[in-house]
Amino acid sequence: MPQATYTLIDTKIISSSTASITFTSISQVYKDLKIIVSATDERSGADTDDLKITINGNTSATYATRRLYGANNGIGADGGSGSWATGYNYGGVINGANAISTLFGNSEFYFYDYKSSAEKIWSTNGAATKNGPAAQITITGNRSSDTDPITSIKLEGYNSGSLRTNSTFYLYGLKNS
Amino acid sequence: MPTKTYVPIAETTLSSASNTIVFNTISQSYTDLVIILRLKGTITTHQDVYMQFGNNGSFITSGYSGTYLGAGTTATTSRITSTSDFKLTRATGITSYTAGGYIVNIMSYSRSCYKSMLGQSNVIDTIYPGTEVYCGSWANTTAITDLKFYASQDFAIGSSVTIYGIAAA
Numbered sequence: 001m002p003q004a005t006y007t008l009i010d011t012k013i014i015s016s017s018t019a020s021i022t023f024t025s026i027s028q029v030y031k032d033l034k035i036i037v038s039a040t041d042e043r044s045g046a047d048t049d050d051l052k053i054t055i056n057g058n059t060s061a062t063y064a065t066r067r068l069y070g071a072n073n074g075i076g077a078d079g080g081s082g083s084w085a086t087g088y089n090y091g092g093v094i095n096g097a098n099a100i101s102t103l104f105g106n107s108e109f110y111f112y113d114y115k116s117s118a119e120k121i122w123s124t125n126g127a128a129t130k131n132g133p134a135a136q137i138t139i140t141g142n143r144s145s146d147t148d149p150i151t152s153i154k155l156e157g158y159n160s161g162s163l164r165t166n167s168t169f170y171l172y173g174l175k176n177s
Numbered sequence: 178m179p180t181k182t183y184v185p186i187a188e189t190t191l192s193s194a195s196n197t198i199v200f201n202t203i204s205q206s207y208t209d210l211v212i213i214l215r216l217k218g219t220i221t222t223h224q225d226v227y228m229q230f231g232n233n234g235s236f237i238t239s240g241y242s243g244t245y246l247g248a249g250t251t252a253t254t255s256r257i258t259s260t261s262d263f264k265l266t267r268a269t270g271i272t273s274y275t276a277g278g279y280i281v282n283i284m285s286y287s288r289s290c291y292k293s294m295l296g297q298s299n300v301i302d303t304i305y306p307g308t309e310v311y312c313g314s315w316a317n318t319t320a321i322t323d324l325k326f327y328a329s330q331d332f333a334i335g336s337s338v339t340i341y342g343i344a345a346a
Contacts, residue, residue: 066299113215141301143301
């Protein structure tokens with residue numbers, strides 16, 4: 001009989017406003033990783049915010065993002081080869097300070113082959129609505145030049161807004177056999 | 178005891194380069210399928226990756242339709258006119274440098290109904306960065322027992338495809 005997979009590895013629940021969360025010492029027994037986020041932050045004057053991602057604490061690696069988004073009544077794309085950044089990139093979407101503090105944006109991060117010795121890729125998708133006529137849907141493809149197995153993942157508000165109370169972050173491992 | 182779900186039911190990792198990965202006799206015990214593709218190419222130019230459904234060893238070349246959002250650097254959308262297969266990515270694919278990641282959901286794959294699919298691709302490199310979303314339908318009520326993924330040129334050694342079964346009850 002096949003075994004079940006999709007195992008909860010770690011949980012972060014924000015009990016008081018904090019700048020970031022980090023999953024550390026990530027188990028190396030899975031094939032892929034998934035993070036489920038339900039969060040809001042204190043980005044001033046904004047309905048939503050992106051999440052900034054740093055892998056393995058590696059702030060010297062280069063990162064790339066390609067994003068598709070729909071925001072309110074418009075759509076767009078950005079990132080890509082012109083947006084290689086050193087130290088971090090972005091994905092998902094959460095609520096910002098313009099939304100009430102009990103309204104959370106929801107996002108998923110899927111990391112492929114996180115133990116490999118190749119450069120890492122991951123995909124994200126997310127949606128956040130405001131208590132009013134504003135919403136954003138985001139899909140990203142991401143890449144890091146880091147070739148070490150992923151043992152830590154740091155997430156924080158992209159625009160320096162601290163994560164608000166009761167934001168949640170769940171890390172799952174997915175086996176392939 | 179809770180029903181086990183999200184169960185890995187098949188995986189292929191290439192030990193030699195090939196332009197086709199095939200799965201036969203896929204278990205019919207689940208409601209939906211989630212397929213994770215990690216595909217790396219053997220040439221420097223990009224390729225499109227295709228998916229085709231089959232039943233009892235025979236692949237069916239009609240009834241497919243799809244719409245895509247995203248084309249590398251823009252947020253354009255396009256309807257694909259080919260009906261012989263699903264194109265999992267509209268304008269980009271695999272390179273020799275970076276594996277492309279794909280997440281494909283196939284709903285009600287074992288039921289006697291038209292099938293629908295939803296997917297997301299991630300191919301980020303310095304030549305053609307892109308993430309794309311696609312949805313499609315298959316105008317065929319045949320249960321899907323076989324899956325084929327292919328491109329015009331070989332996938333590299335180490336490319337892999339994992340199929341998960343999602344149980345509803």
